[in-house]
Amino acid sequence: MAKVNSKPYQREISNTRWYWRNETYMRYIARELTCVFIGIYTVVLLVGIWRLSQGQVAYETFLQALRSPMSIVFHLVALAFSVYHSVTWFNLTPKALPIQIGEQFVADRVIIGAHYLGWAVVSVVFIFLAGVF
Amino acid sequence: MAKSNKPIVWGPFAAGGTVTAFVTPVLILLTLLAALGHVPDGLTYEGMHGFASHWLAKLAIFAVITLSLWSSAHRLRSTFFDFGLRRDKQIATIVYFMAIIGALASLMFLYCI
Amino acid sequence: MTDRSIELEVLRYNPETDSEPYWQRYSVPHHHEWVVLDALNHIKENIDPTLNYRWSCHMAVCGSCGMMINGSPKLACKSFMRDYENLIRVEPLAHFPIERDLVTGMDDFVSKLARVKPYLIPKQDKPVEEGEYRQTPAELKRYKQYSMCINCMICYSACPEYGLIPKFLGPAAITLAHRYNLDSRDGGREQRQEEVASGEGVWECTFVGACSEACPKHVDPAGALQQVKIASTIDWFKEQLSSWLK
Numbered sequence: 001m002a003k004v005n006s007k008p009y010q011r012e013i014s015n016t017r018w019y020w021r022n023e024t025y026m027r028y029i030a031r032e033l034t035c036v037f038i039g040i041y042t043v044v045l046l047v048g049i050w051r052l053s054q055g056q057v058a059y060e061t062f063l064q065a066l067r068s069p070m071s072i073v074f075h076l077v078a079l080a081f082s083v084y085h086s087v088t089w090f091n092l093t094p095k096a097l098p099i100q101i102g103e104q105f106v107a108d109r110v111i112i113g114a115h116y117l118g119w120a121v122v123s124v125v126f127i128f129l130a131g132v133f
Numbered sequence: 134m135a136k137s138n139k140p141i142v143w144g145p146f147a148a149g150g151t152v153t154a155f156v157t158p159v160l161i162l163l164t165l166l167a168a169l170g171h172v173p174d175g176l177t178y179e180g181m182h183g184f185a186s187h188w189l190a191k192l193a194i195f196a197v198i199t200l201s202l203w204s205s206a207h208r209l210r211s212t213f214f215d216f217g218l219r220r221d222k223q224i225a226t227i228v229y230f231m232a233i234i235g236a237l238a239s240l241m242f243l244y245c246i
Numbered sequence: 247m248t249d250r251s252i253e254l255e256v257l258r259y260n261p262e263t264d265s266e267p268y269w270q271r272y273s274v275p276h277h278h279e280w281v282v283l284d285a286l287n288h289i290k291e292n293i294d295p296t297l298n299y300r301w302s303c304h305m306a307v308c309g310s311c312g313m314m315i316n317g318s319p320k321l322a323c324k325s326f327m328r329d330y331e332n333l334i335r336v337e338p339l340a341h342f343p344i345e346r347d348l349v350t351g352m353d354d355f356v357s358k359l360a361r362v363k364p365y366l367i368p369k370q371d372k373p374v375e376e377g378e379y380r381q382t383p384a385e386l387k388r389y390k391q392y393s394m395c396i397n398c399m400i401c402y403s404a405c406p407e408y409g410l411i412p413k414f415l416g417p418a419a420i421t422l423a424h425r426y427n428l429d430s431r432d433g434g435r436e437q438r439q440e441e442v443a444s445g446e447g448v449w450e451c452t453f454v455g456a457c458s459e460a461c462p463k464h465v466d467p468a469g470a471l472q473q474v475k476i477a478s479t480i481d482w483f484k485e486q487l488s489s490w491l492k
Contacts, residue, residue, distance in 0.1 A: 008344060011344070022318070036205070056182075059178045072165070092453065095472055097473075105387075126156065131174030132173045134447075135444060136439065136443045143475060215406075
């Protein structure tokens with residue numbers, strides 16, 4: 001291919017602020033940041049298991065610590081981020097795992113709907129097992 | 134060009150992402166209830182200890198904690214890159230190492246229950 | 247019918263005289279049925295013949311007129327002026343070097359495209375007398391969506407990872423590799439995987455999804471890349487397993 005000229009102009013991209021360019025990038029960054037809250041929450045669970053292994057007194061101290069205002073605020077924020085993770089994950093599933101039956105592909109909303117249904121069932125089972133009702 | 138070994142870290146990430154999508158919100162909801170002072174029966178010491186004593190429950194807890202930590206670690210790695218931190222090798226080593234430490238710790242705690 | 251006039255701000259760059267690009271503003275009439283490409287043609291014919299841009303078919307088939315319109319990568323022939331406010335900013339496709347005005351350098355994309363061997367590599371060659379390689383409608387449907395790509399490079403402009411990591415093979419090239427991998431007549435997947443599953447291949451993708459939102463032909467490259475990741479992961483674990491069993 002013939003070169004149009006020998007002085008093409010290369011535009012700079014900011015390594016640290018590129019995602020401010022549009023809403024899609026911002027939503028992506030929000031989705032990726034869910035890992036921070038899910039990660040920290042998993043460490044909370046890990047601490048819970050640790051305290052459980054140390055006996056009743058230790059575990060009840062852990063339950064007491066959960067009641068701090070900081071913990072409540074963290075739970076609310078983490079809940080919002082983890083729900084965002086679930087929604088984005090399930091909504092993208094049909095792209096990653098399309099199902100073709102005969103000539104037709106199963107509609108995205110069917111695959112997404114099945115995941116939401118599964119999510120609801122898992123949630124109800126956990127709530128039931130935990131003895132909430 | 135040589136094929137990448139990324140699948141070994143991406144496979145557990147994808148599995149973990151799926152597991153956390155299904156279970157993390159409801160787990161947070163349950164501990165939030167406890168945080169608000171309404172500890173569900175299953176989350177009291179007797180309830181949790183009884184549950185976590187069964188080997189199948191131990192296996193499930195281990196799987197959830199390990200996969201959650203791993204998928205968070207892997208996403209954190211690419212998030213650091215997206216925020217402009219380019220020391221990917223060092224960041225990858227640290228985040229995966231922390232996930233493995235967490236997984237081993239959970240194994241030890243579960244063994245002690 | 248001209249009902250009002252629209253300001254078009256175009257990023258200009260002349261490599262012979264300019265050290266960097268600058269904005270130039272043109273007033274163009276607004277017609278309800280005009281696309282941005284019509285406005286550029288109007289400028290070229292009536293206002294400023296020095297303006298450079300690529301176009302050919304004016305019907306979203308040739309893939310030549312990709313450019314940033316108000317910051318989003320679009321085909322100028324598919325972007326109606328009526329969908330914009332009174333000021334439209336037009337720039338060359340992001341992430342590519344500017345050759346002149348709205349014309350960008352395609353060399354990187356074209357060489358990446360060639361690397362993934364985007365053509366049928368039959369499982370076994372057979373003489374012409376034996377007839378054609380037959381395919382059922384279901385087998386066609388399997389890859390058809392990914393064959394709609396017109397190489398307009400809009401997905402590369404939408405993809406932040408390509409902007410940050412220029413060596414990344416990118417959405418369209420990997421999607422085309424996937425298109426041929428899915429083809430029942432093809433046997434070239436192993437060869438393509440050398441590039442696609444490499445460190446510069448699919449693993450640089452973090453599933454931002456911007457490529458699929460921007461694609462004017464609804465190819466959904468992001469979906470293709472996730473399928474490639476899953477298939478490459480299964481490959482990898484199979485390879486490990488079989489090397490242990492030996």
